[in-house]
Every structure is written in structure tokens, then in C-alpha cells.
Amino acid sequence: MERYCKILEKRKREIVLLRGTGCAYKRCAFCDYYDDGREDGEANFALNRAVLEKVTGEFGELEVINSGSVFELDSGTLRLIREICREKSVSTVHFESHYIYRQKIPRLRAEFSGIDLKMKLGLETFDFDFRENTLKKGISEYSPEEIARNFNEANFLFGLTGQTLSSMKRDIDLGLRFFERICINIMCENSTDLKPDKDVIEVFMKGIYPAIKYDDRADILLNNTDFGVGD
């Protein structure tokens, strides 16, 4: 599995796919990639150290993902990330987190003081009913402002039956209003029962993509390996 890459479009940064204990939530109906986790903290640290050794700091910015939330990484890995940031002059680090960990974010920011942490929320959509009853995301909050509290960026998932041109546009509008940056993921075939809807994806490609693809505040992953990591 590829675990290191450089993102050379829009906001340039290095990206690493690390391994933690695995997603503590594991209930999102569209997700089957949380298998990349091990309870063995020493084995995780050894793997993560080998990946982090590739970081050069050339863009001053690093994105860290781990098929779950940053809070599932071992403390040694977090310490090593801080050391590498200092040594390689990385001033901005992006981490992902589920909403369940939101109250731990201020402490993480304090631990990374001097480094600009960009916390990315797996939100998928602002549509409460679709998010909670279809996607089973586990974010029991309606208010966009409250959802965005503690987070700087958000992931959205498009290309599913039930989504429309207006629902996707609304998500993008709200996403860009309440977050600094958004990442749009187009649903890809996987082992879950939720399947990509070709008609919805076509609506996105024709009605939204031409306008959003040049927006520096929006990353768009048409395939889930478009950042160059994963398999």
C-alpha cells in the first residue's frame, strides 16, 4: 500500500497514510477502509516512523491520515510528527477526526503549539436525515456552526442515490461558508451495500464539477486514491 505522496495541485503538501489502532466508530455505512489498523502500538510506530522518514518539509505543510481519526495514533507517532515538523520547518499539519473526538481537539492543538493544526471532519453532508439515517455518520447535530466548531476543514461524500444537484450545491455552499477548505469525495464501489449512483455522479460532473474544479478551497477526489496514498 502506498503511504507517502505529494499533493501538487491547489494547496501543495506532503501526505502520509499512517496506521493507528483502527477507527473507534466503524459504523459509517459507506466505509470499508477501517481495516488498516492494529492494536499493536509498537508495530504501528515502526511502520509510521518508516513513512514519516520520507517527509522532506518542502511545502511546509503535511497532511496526516490514518483510516480513522488522529486520536487513534499512538503517542510515539504524534511525538515524532511534532519533531519532524520542527526539524523540517513544517508549519501546518492537517489531521482527520470523527465528531466523537471533538472535545479532545483543543488539547491536541495545545500539544502542537506553534504548529497550525487544520482539523478535518468527516461530515459527508449537512443533510441531517441523509447523513444519520442513510450514511449512519454519528453526528447528532443540526447546526452548521456548531458542527464546524473546533474543525477547519470537512470531507463530503457525493454520488449516492438520494442526492441531487441542489443538495450537493447546498453542501458545497455551506461547506465553504463554515470551513476554510472542503474535500469532495465521489463514492467509489467498495464492499459495503451503498453503491455509487452513476446518475448522481453524472449530475455532479455536469452541473458542479466544471465550476468547482478550479476552486483552491476545494479538493475533489473522483477516485479515493487520487491523493496518491492507499490502495
Ligand code: SF4
Ligand atoms: S468513515 Fe471514518 S469514522 Fe466512518 S467508519 Fe470509516 S474510518 Fe470510521
